[in-house]
Amino acid sequence: MATLDDFNDEPADQAVQALRACNAAPRFAAELVAGRPFPDAETLVGRAEEVARSLPWEEVLIALAAHPRIGDRVEGGSTEAMSSRTEQSSMTGADDATREALLDGNRRYEERFDHVFLIRASGRSPQEMLAELERRLGNEEEAERAEVTEQLAQITALRVRGLVS
Template structure:
């Protein structure tokens, strides 16, 4: 992931470097542009509040765009970029998953994609493989609208955790 930096350093980044940093938090182009355009923030809390408020306006189309950058739970992220590194770190608990749990998640991922037409998204950081499996199974029972709202909320949580890990 992008190395930790101060809010002052973030505020002073050239636009393209700031956009690259914010794009790792969530690959939602309009959100990236708005977060970058809002500088200077002056405080970490101001940045978090603005990023959170903007993320709460995301649409299903933006969710689908962002999901192109998220691996399935239990699959190794491809590549060596900051996105892949963030996903590897966030999904670290999957390395200790029991075989039955890993199989249930893989099967659940397939069922989810068939049902909703997109990758299952969950904030993996801080969750055990069993908790992720249970959430996947629960969310398979959601209707389309409820599930889109949950997935958008998970994307927002992931973005804010990544922001908090980047900005000191």
């Protein structure tokens, strides 16, 4: 899909498929497709953020399962993989020490919270992401779930915007 009109007019199953690359939570795609047609891209993006922020934790976990670890080399040609590579492009310039620290931090984070560390990587340096990872390791479970959900909403918004632009 290249335009908002395409998104609004696509058969529902094709629109759902395209949205799954933006956020893999089943409720996310279903709610956005049910809300068509959208009058403009900003309304669609706003609704995408709203839906992502309102997802129950079980659906957030489904969405998280589709995200690679920060610093992992993302393979494959899927839309999700291409988005992740673009979003994490700053990692190509990361030095070995930062990469190692992110790998260690990811391991500690997953042991503590039992899911992948999620952060909107777009526009952030590897050092900024590492600092956020270290800070968030100190969060309590409820606070971290809120941060994960917010990061998911930001990533979703970027991807939905890209879908219709």
